[in-house]
Amino acid sequence: xxxxxxxxxxxxxxxxxxxxxxxxxxxxxxxxxxxxxxxxxxxxxxxxxxxxxxxxxxxxxxxxxxxxxxxxxxxxxxxxxxxxxxxxxxxxxxxxxxxxxxxxxxxxxxxxxxxxxxxxxxxxxxxxxxxxxxxxxxxxxxxxxxxxxxxxxxxxxxxxxxxxxxxxxxxxxxxxxxxxxxxxxxxxxxxxxxxxxxxxxxxxxxxxxxxxxxxxxxxxxxxxxxxxxxxxxxxxxxxxxxxxxxxxxxxxx
Amino acid sequence: xxxxxxxxxxxxxxxxxxxxxxxxxxxxxxxxxxxxxxxxxxxxxxxxxxxxxxxxxxxxxxxxxxxxxxxxxxxxxxxxxxxxxxxxxxxxxxxxxxxxxxxxxxxxxxxxxxxxxxxxxxxxxxxxxxxxxxxxxxxxxxxxxxxxxxxxxxxxxxxxxxxxxxxxxxxxxxxxxxxxxxxxxxxxxxxxxxxxxxxxxxxxxxxxxxxxxxxxxxxxxxxxxxxxxxxxxxxxxxxxxxxxxxxxxxxxxxxxxxxxxxxxxxxxxxxxxxxxxxxxxxxxxxxxxxxxxxxxxxxxxxxxxxxxxxxxxxxxxxxxxxxxxxxxxxxxxxxxx
Numbered sequence: 023x024x025x026x027x028x029x030x031x032x033x034x035x036x037x038x039x040x041x042x043x044x045x046x047x048x049x050x051x052x053x054x055x056x057x058x059x060x061x062x063x064x065x066x067x068x069x070x071x072x073x074x075x076x077x078x079x080x081x082x083x084x085x086x087x088x089x090x091x092x093x094x095x096x097x098x099x100x101x102x103x104x105x106x107x108x109x110x111x112x113x114x115x116x117x118x119x120x121x122x123x124x125x126x127x128x129x130x131x132x133x134x135x136x137x138x139x140x141x142x143x144x145x146x147x148x149x150x151x152x153x154x155x156x157x158x159x160x161x162x163x164x165x166x167x168x169x170x171x172x173x174x175x176x177x178x179x180x181x182x183x184x185x186x187x188x189x190x191x192x193x194x195x196x197x198x199x200x201x202x203x204x205x206x207x208x209x210x211x212x213x214x215x216x217x218x219x220x221x222x223x224x225x226x227x228x229x230x231x232x233x234x235x236x237x238x239x240x241x242x243x244x245x246x247x248x249x250x251x252x253x254x255x256x257x258x259x260x261x262x263x264x265x266x267x268x269x270x271x272x273x274x275x
Numbered sequence: 276x277x278x279x280x281x282x283x284x285x286x287x288x289x290x291x292x293x294x295x296x297x298x299x300x301x302x303x304x305x306x307x308x309x310x311x312x313x314x315x316x317x318x319x320x321x322x323x324x325x326x327x328x329x330x331x332x333x334x335x336x337x338x339x340x341x342x343x344x345x346x347x348x349x350x351x352x353x354x355x356x357x358x359x360x361x362x363x364x365x366x367x368x369x370x371x372x373x374x375x376x377x378x379x380x381x382x383x384x385x386x387x388x389x390x391x392x393x394x395x396x397x398x399x400x401x402x403x404x405x406x407x408x409x410x411x412x413x414x415x416x417x418x419x420x421x422x423x424x425x426x427x428x429x430x431x432x433x434x435x436x437x438x439x440x441x442x443x444x445x446x447x448x449x450x451x452x453x454x455x456x457x458x459x460x461x462x463x464x465x466x467x468x469x470x471x472x473x474x475x476x477x478x479x480x481x482x483x484x485x486x487x488x489x490x491x492x493x494x495x496x497x498x499x500x501x502x503x504x505x506x507x508x509x510x511x512x513x514x515x516x517x518x519x520x521x522x523x524x525x526x527x528x529x530x531x532x533x534x535x536x537x538x539x540x541x542x543x544x545x546x547x548x549x550x551x552x553x554x555x556x557x558x559x560x561x562x563x564x565x566x567x568x569x570x571x572x573x574x575x576x577x578x579x580x581x582x583x584x585x586x587x588x589x590x591x592x593x594x595x596x597x598x599x600x601x602x603x604x605x606x607x608x609x610x611x612x
Binding site for chain 1: 313314315375376377389390391415416417418419420421422423424425426427428429431432433434435436449450451452474478479508510512513514518524526
């Protein structure tokens with residue numbers, strides 16, 4: 023590989039890392055957590071877990087799958103969790119429907135205006151955003167649906183035909199992670215544009231968590247006080263059992 | 276919102292089968308001559324280099340016809356005198372081969388078969404011919420079925436896995452689905468054979484390098500086995516060619532030819548690739564990679580600009596960043612003894 027080709031690869035990788043970090047930042051993870059997850063994916067991409075004749079990559083499948091479960095578990099309410107799971111299942115079904123009719127290869131009719139890898143992410147992201155109304159939901163839906171579809175089609179393949187196979191061995195560049203990235207970027211563009219047009223976030227049940235009174239985490243049932251000091255928010259919460267927590271809310275409006 | 280979503284899904288399900296109708300496109304030049312056929316969805320600006328090295332650009336696509344205009348004649352002789360400069364590590368250069376469409380097969384049997392399709396026999400023949408030329412070949416027999424839209428997602432994992440061996444090229448071996456055997460039928464040294472079509476995608480940062488590589492292959496193929504290359508498509512699409520430089524897709528004939536036809540070509544192709552990838556100095560790929568760097572950086576800059584524009588606090592955050600930095604610098608200076 024020539025030096026310039028290596029430089030091209032390095033710049034592309036750097037861009038993906040920056041994008042990945044920004045995307046994870048939008049899911050509610052802190053900067054450090056996001057960087058940690060990226061590091062895990064990167065390091066994990068060098069390790070394959072052999073399951074029968076299938077090589078399952080740690081960074082390209084296992085860590086992203088854990089991340090989806092973690093983000094679902096971290097959701098502030100059961101409604102958000104159900105919406106997340108629904109988004110994953112519905113997005114996976116829609117992507118399956120599209121991929122059933124179009125093979126995106128040069129031998130069959132396909133859309134060529136966009137690479138399927140990005141198209142699937144965009145579709146899954148939009149569906150998840152509509153259902154979950156948040157960047158985090160879009161990311162969970164985009165990534166989760168492609169992981170689910172990848173695993174399901176591989177199980178089907180192994181049961182019906184067998185043969186050696188790979189799952190997530192592209193590591194950081196695996197289709198599911200790119201779909202998650204596209205989903206969150208698209209949700210960011212749609213969300214920000216929508217909010218900019220209507221002059222601020224919509225109030226009601228779907229009010230962004232960062233603006234909710236207290237933005238109560240899972241272990242605090244009811245938040246009583248929240249006051250804005252400066253950006254980021256300083257939030258004080260008093261739980262039912264009298265626990266008092268004060269923390270900085272890092273989510274931007 | 277939910278009802279709208281359900282309506283959208285129903286519309287999508289109803290519309291998909293009609294959109295996915297199988298189509299064969301004729302490529303027609305300005306004089307009305309039919310150049311070739313393809314089922315590849317072409318769009319304006321896509322490029323086709325014919326067997327006789329004429330370069331055509333797609334002008335319009337309507338009613339199953341792709342109108343093209345000749346933009347010039349490509350002089351491939353320079354690729355013979357000045358080969359590509361490939362920096363090969365180790366004593367034996369590695370080449371990766373895989374098959375995205377694991378079901379592809381040829382007549383007289385089923386054109387699509389359960390894993391492994393006959394395309395794996397073509398891959399094996401190519402592997403052996405490359406090994407005879409001194410390459411170490413990593414041939415992945417991974418299964419990427421079902422043959423649907425997510426097959427490229429699955430083969431992406433295989434392609435990336437092959438990249439771990441630092442191959443000088445990665446080849447995705449296919450066969451086409453054109454029902455007219457005459458488009459691909461040829462003979463090599465008196466033997467019935469299948470022509471090979473090279474497909475390079477434009478939707479990735481390696482587009483220039485891959486197109487250059489395709490032209491170099493054609494130059495050497497024409498020199499050794501005239502007429503073995505059907506043509507080169509440089510069209511929209513990616514086919515996982517973003518994953519590394521010199522990642523190409525080869526169509527060994529079409530399903531209405533026989534496996535034997537495809538095997539003849541595959542056995543000859545090792546020598547063609549070997550001449551295209553000589554060890555040592557030669558034509559630099561730098562310009563292609565530079566253009567890739569330019570595009571990636573441009574996408575990064577434009578993306579950041581859009582992000583800042585749509586984010587209400589985007590620009591302010593940057594301003595604050597500056598202020599915070601100056602503040603912390605000042606504080607440090609004060610803290611210094």
